[in-house]
Amino acid sequence: MKAEGIAIIVSMAALGVAAWAAKYNKVSARAAEQASIESRRSADAAAQVAAVEHEREHDRLRPTLADLTTTFFRGFGDEGMTYLLMRFTAPRSYRITAEAAGGGERWALELPEVARAGETLTIVVEQPFDPGPVHAREIDIMFSPPRPADGGEPWSCPCDRPAGAAHWRLMVTPPLRVDA
Numbered sequence: 001m002k003a004e005g006i007a008i009i010v011s012m013a014a015l016g017v018a019a020w021a022a023k024y025n026k027v028s029a030r031a032a033e034q035a036s037i038e039s040r041r042s043a044d045a046a047a048q049v050a051a052v053e054h055e056r057e058h059d060r061l062r063p064t065l066a067d068l069t070t071t072f073f074r075g076f077g078d079e080g081m082t083y084l085l086m087r088f089t090a091p092r093s094y095r096i097t098a099e100a101a102g103g104g105e106r107w108a109l110e111l112p113e114v115a116r117a118g119e120t121l122t123i124v125v126e127q128p129f130d131p132g133p134v135h136a137r138e139i140d141i142m143f144s145p146p147r148p149a150d151g152g153e154p155w156s157c158p159c160d161r162p163a164g165a166a167h168w169r170l171m172v173t174p175p176l177r178v179d180a
């Protein structure tokens with residue numbers, strides 16, 4: 001009889017432990033879930049902060065009109081050839097392409113593939129060109145970060161824009177006239 005009583009006490013105690021364990025497990029499962037939500041939230045927040053910083057860096061690396069200090073003037077080639085020339089200096093090495101547009105026409109400008117940091121480039125905008133009105137009303141320059149094989153100072157943009165596409169676009173407005 002005595003042994004039976006002990007067994008009941010033991011099983012009651014075991015029940016108590018089981019109930020406590022179930023409650024504890026539930027609490028810890030909830031805590032784990034909460035922690036995972038919080039860590040996911042903080043990962044999302046970190047990704048957002050990184051994306052904002054990458055965009056800020058992308059904007060910082062954008063070439064500006066003030067960086068390029070473009071000038072337009074008339075140039076002369078062999079055999080009396082005349083040109084409207086644009087001169088500019090890249091603040092850092094970029095891959096570049098450019099097009100000019102005016103009077104319903106659009107034409108590609110000849111440029112080296114890479115404009116190197118501090119290098120002054122002189123490119124032909126119009127040919128022939130006589131003193132007077134400028135035909136081109138805008139010059140659209142597309143810039144991208146250089147590739148490792150391009151040489152020069154290595155740098156890249158941390159944003160997610162594809163490497164092949166134009167990364168930044170800068171519109172230069174030529175003067176209405178060039179008289180000299």
Ligand SMILES: [Zn+2]
Pocket residue numbers: 058157158159160161167
């Ligand atoms: Zn970028």
